[in-house]
Amino acid sequence: MDSLDHQILAYLRSDARISAATLAKKLNVSRGTICNRISRMERNHHILGYTVRVQAESQGQEIAAWMSIAIEGHETSRIVHALSGEPAVWALHDTNGRWDLLAELRVTNISQLSDALERIRLIKGISATETSLHLKTLQLR
Known part of the structure; x- marks a missing residue:
């Protein structure tokens, strides 16, 4: 990936719906160049997909x-597999430091959160957990 690819990715990160024509104009290249580079980045798995960010209140x-x-021990892959079937787990992140994984949980009420925490804590190989509620997002990119 070169500088142009990184510039394309930067624009796509801020607006995944930006048109190829608009990108071409902003980056002073042809629309075909933009389309070819985006296709190549998708094929090479530099771009894994496109998403929508939704305001939490909605x-x-x-x-x-x-x-x-x-x-x-070395139970990470088995635990990741077990957590992939947990309906409350929205995203799972590999980390370093004191904790091995960071799970983003989403539920509709406290009772569901309590049930999910209990199910997760019962997974063999999990030695400790610590949970914090997400109160609000202070800044979006």
Whole structure:
């Protein structure tokens, strides 16, 4: 990937719906160049997909929480597999430091959060957890 690819990605990160024609004009290259480079970045898995960021308030009364997870031994892949089937787990991140994984949890009420925490804590190989509620986002990119 070169400088132009990185510039394209920067624009796509801020607006994934930006047109190829607009990108071409902003970057002073042809529309075909933009389309070819985006296609290549998709094929090479530099671009994994496109998404929509939704304002939390538009989702209703959703509760978000962050669960830090410590894993015993070399059980990470098995635990990631187990967590992939947990309906409350919205995203899972590999980390370093005190915690091995960071799980983003989303539920509709406190009772569902409590049930999810209990199910996750019972997974064999998880040695400790710490959960924090997400109160609000202070800044978006």
